[in-house]
Amino acid sequence: MRLQRQCDDDLVRQAREGVDGAFDELVRRYQVELLRVAARYLGSNALAPDLAQNTFLQVYGALDRYEARGAFRAYLHRVLLNQCRMAHRSAQISLRALQHSEFGRSSDDLHILEREKQRELERALNGLSQKLRDVVVLRYCGDLDYEDIAQTLAVPIGTVKRRLFDAMEKLRELVEPR
Amino acid sequence: MKTIRWGKWRPRLLAAYLEGEVGTSEAAAAERLLAESSDAREELEQLRGIRAALSNSGREFADVDLLPSIKARIRDGAVVRVGRSEGFLERLWRRPAAAVFAAGLATAAVCLGLAFVPRGHATDEEFRAKSASLAPNPARWAGVQAYRVAAQVWFHGYLRAPDGPAPQPTALGEALGPDDGLLFSYTNLGSAPLANLMIFAVDSSGEVHWFHPAYEREGTDPSSISIQKGAAQVPLAELIQDKFPAGPLTIHALFSHRALHVLEVEGWLKRDPRANLVELVPGSVDQILTTRVEP
Numbered sequence: 001m002r003l004q005r006q007c008d009d010d011l012v013r014q015a016r017e018g019v020d021g022a023f024d025e026l027v028r029r030y031q032v033e034l035l036r037v038a039a040r041y042l043g044s045n046a047l048a049p050d051l052a053q054n055t056f057l058q059v060y061g062a063l064d065r066y067e068a069r070g071a072f073r074a075y076l077h078r079v080l081l082n083q084c085r086m087a088h089r090s091a092q093i094s095l096r097a098l099q100h101s102e103f104g105r106s107s108d109d110l111h112i113l114e115r116e117k118q119r120e121l122e123r124a125l126n127g128l129s130q131k132l133r134d135v136v137v138l139r140y141c142g143d144l145d146y147e148d149i150a151q152t153l154a155v156p157i158g159t160v161k162r163r164l165f166d167a168m169e170k171l172r173e174l175v176e177p178r
Numbered sequence: 179m180k181t182i183r184w185g186k187w188r189p190r191l192l193a194a195y196l197e198g199e200v201g202t203s204e205a206a207a208a209e210r211l212l213a214e215s216s217d218a219r220e221e222l223e224q225l226r227g228i229r230a231a232l233s234n235s236g237r238e239f240a241d242v243d244l245l246p247s248i249k250a251r252i253r254d255g256a257v258v259r260v261g262r263s264e265g266f267l268e269r270l271w272r273r274p275a276a277a278v279f280a281a282g283l284a285t286a287a288v289c290l291g292l293a294f295v296p297r298g299h300a301t302d303e304e305f306r307a308k309s310a311s312l313a314p315n316p317a318r319w320a321g322v323q324a325y326r327v328a329a330q331v332w333f334h335g336y337l338r339a340p341d342g343p344a345p346q347p348t349a350l351g352e353a354l355g356p357d358d359g360l361l362f363s364y365t366n367l368g369s370a371p372l373a374n375l376m377i378f379a380v381d382s383s384g385e386v387h388w389f390h391p392a393y394e395r396e397g398t399d400p401s402s403i404s405i406q407k408g409a410a411q412v413p414l415a416e417l418i419q420d421k422f423p424a425g426p427l428t429i430h431a432l433f434s435h436r437a438l439h440v441l442e443v444e445g446w447l448k449r450d451p452r453a454n455l456v457e458l459v460p461g462s463v464d465q466i467l468t469t470r471v472e473p
Contacts, residue, residue, distance in 0.1 A: 056244065057252070141233070164197070165199075168193040
């Protein structure tokens with residue numbers, strides 16, 4: 001069967017056995033959502049590729065220890081969140097400096113407004129507790145469903161929903177025009 | 179029937195309603211609320227806007243491919259698969275002091291190293307940076323990020339079009355248009371960061387194009403640019419415009435402790451276009467990026 005049509009656990013098994021392209025397919029399948037989650041979590045596009053790459057490398061390193069339970073995506077995001085939290089806590093890297101240095105931004109007025117909105121949202125996300133930020137970023141940037149989020153965070157689905165609704169309201173308060 | 183009271187549950191009700199996560203009675207309560215209260219309608223619109231902004235973020239990653247860099251790092255032995263028979267916890271138990279120390283080092287390295295790990299958009303070649311020094315390995319801490327500015331966005335020499343969307347430089351990938359511009363930023367971290375940088379390219383005919391420093395007049399011999407130590411993603415403001423012939427283009431980012439001169443480097447390359455610059459400049463890092471200039 002073509003690799004693209006195989007489930008995650010089968011791909012992990014084949015990657016473990018050394019089947020060519022199996023791990024590549026997992027990377028292709030999940031790289032964009034990992035990049036989006038990492039970028040939004042940190043408020044910086046510049047660091048996202050590094051974090052996503054480190055996540056895949058860490059997962060690759062632990063392939064033999066992965067237990068196939070149909071939750072590879074949740075497992076992957078759990079590793080990514082750990083990377084994000086470490087980066088978030090790290091005092092060694094000035095994210096603000098990085099944001100100022102990103103080239104993918106222009107001086108166009110429209111973009112300045114858009115950028116300001118994005119920054120406001122970034123500030124608001126930073127104002128959330130880690131628990132609330134985890135849920136909202138996984139849901140909207142990673143596009144994970146409640147079950148995947150629950151597996152990622154090892155909490156009940158009801159808790160995921162409650163945190164999501166609380167996070168949204170908190171965000172609304174934080175970005176509300178003053 | 180469960181009755182939803184507004185009070186402190188109102189915000190959660192609206193967020194749940196937006197997500198479609200309400201039962202019949204809650205939906206009815208939310209709709210009543212929205213019909214009666216302009217504040218509630220405004221709140222719902224704000225929530226909708228936030229959700230849209232979050233969902234729409236990160237579209238620029240659609241074309242990013244991390245696979246080449248991941249494969250390169252696996253090939254280079256940057257990661258070793260840990261077998262089930264001896265997991266991390268087992269090793270920790272067996273040699274607690276050493277393992278805790280190693281874990282601390284690894285954590286510190288990850289925290290410090292987030293900004294220098296090679297970009298995901300680059301080709302495999304980008305990660306063949308070499309270093310003459312073994313420890314600390316400066317190649318892990320120094321590197322450049324290259325960006326391409328598509329030619330069609332040029333307008334009277336400015337980086338914007340009169341009516342169209344503002345240009346968005348994108349990570350340099352496998353191809354470069356003949357009139358595209360180039361931008362660079364650099365990262366220079368680690369315990370012994372380097373002091374100087376040269377960025378230049380060798381085109382398909384073997385000609386050397388100088389980006390940083392600029393080399394515009396014969397009879398001059400500019401030297402490396404000084405770079406900030408302990409800094410990540412520092413932009414080099416100058417936009418590079420050059421005419422490259424079609425074919426492969428090899429970009430070198432040569433980090434060094436001492437300032438190098440353009441003529442000295444050109445001399446090495448003239449003698450041997452494949453010269454190992456790291457061997458010629460002890461302690462240096464030569465990061466190599468390859469791309470292809472389209473006809």
